[in-house]
Amino acid sequence: MPLNIVHDKDGLPRIILTEPTGSSAESFWKPPKAIRGGIPVCFPQFGNLGLLEQHGFARNRFWSLDEDASPLPQANNQSTVDLILKSTEEDIKAWPRGFELRLRISISPGKLTLIPRVRNVDNKAFSFMFALRNYLSVSDISEVRVEGLETLDYFDYLMNKERFTEQADAITFDGEIDRVYLSTPTKIAIIDHEKKRTFELRKDGMPDSVVWNPWDKKAKALPDMGVDGYKTMLCVDSAAIENPIVLKPFEEWRGRQELSTVSSSYCSGQLDPGRVLHGFH
Template sequence: MSSERVSVELCKGINGLDKVVLREVRGSSAEVYLYGGQVTSWKNDHGEELLFVSNKAIFKPPKAIRGGIPICFPQFASHGSLEQHGFARNRFWTIDNDPPPFPTNSSNKAFVDLILRPSEEDMKIWPHSYEFRLRVTLGSGGDLMLTSRIRNTNTDGKSFSFTFAYHTYFSVSDISEVRVEGLETLDYLDNLKEKQRFTEQGDAITFEFEVDKIYLSTPTKIAILDHEKKRTFVLRKDGLPDAVVWNPWDRKAKAMADFGDDEYKHMLCVEAAAVEKPITLKPGEEWRGRQELSAVPSSYCSGQLDPQRVLLGS
């Protein structure tokens, strides 16, 4: 890996927490905190921040960091005795210096491999042995890729099941100017209506009030169009059949201590997820789930062109 092309640096972040900074030769960058294995920044080659992190985010364990890309594992939402969205997002991950080979070409890409294993305390609340490997990659065009590999390492012969989400907070200019394409006509579970099942009616999703929906059997590609910034985020996913769309709107925003009252206007969560049908692994089995994010000029919409062509044409 030639040093003038990419760089990977371990340094201190907010409150002295360790973070890894990935830089790509054209100027794009990403930051990953070892606390939570959480991406907290993704900037394009103009230095513009593409992810939302609240000004009131608390970078202090055991509180999860509000914004960026929290990882929800071993559950999305809250069931039983486990905390909301599981515990992966408020554990300290370690840098994995000896990962098994990833089936991806990593030349000319800045990346870091992290690993999470359960502590004795974790085993008390979720009695399963696992290895969770996460690779965060900044591609040569500034694309951001997260690849998760979760392996069941139980020695007692027991399977385990989990749900999962990359809880991605996109930075948007104004939520009322944003639309999401690729989820129209699909069924969704509405978390604001006790998870009742509905079918999406609009030809694109727009935002005028609180939204908290789990779209089912979604396509591998979703587009988030920010009209004011003339920017489209393209989310591609693999191994993650569902997609969560969330904006807390004003009342919920005011109720969250680590979220500014008006910040809901400048963020939107669209999350690659596996929620409806939990993933079950037998001992020795491994699951892989991947999310790739790119930001392209917003002449692109989901049904049209390959975004790579849009990038080349712009």
């Protein structure tokens, strides 16, 4: 399936994946800032910790096409690209560990699949956090509900990361939110009532889920968000934050995320975490 590499007016490369029913995925970047939108990769940390930049450096680096990726049996309606990021001298100064971070991106009708892998190529063990920051486009944030996280514990980043338990039947939005939900199920639904559309998020290897919207005051301080940008976006991330992933020398970690669209009635009321299997299907 088509994989096109084009260059923008600044000469920076963009990869565009397409499939026959019209779905597409596009990646482009203008240094030195991370992209506001899409699915930034947060590695080797989430948040602001130590000397590393916010959410780590992976989202601020040029990746390469992974020429050594193992071939994948391709369905007729699927388009895939394999990317790789290797530790550089600059990275090692800030985070002295040798790694290879691979990302397989596949699109098929109505579905986007990401398979991240981190390999320790160092001679000593290291640990890291990881997140796929999913910027979701919604019609109106006040009309959106998230199901699958009820009854779970979360760290509230607006309350100095204090731990709470979710009491609501579903998460709805009437103000700023910045939370890391813990030990979340493999399936979460983001229901957009106005668009009659549901994003179904399935994940494996990333037990936590971040929910973020900056709301009006913080959005004004984000020059690339726009004054009203917060109304039509929501981040629901797949993540490994509470318990960092530990890799021994030459070990590899692998995660998986599938993001698809389904009819709104399909998910509503069916995502009680107590009834959701924690195995990935």
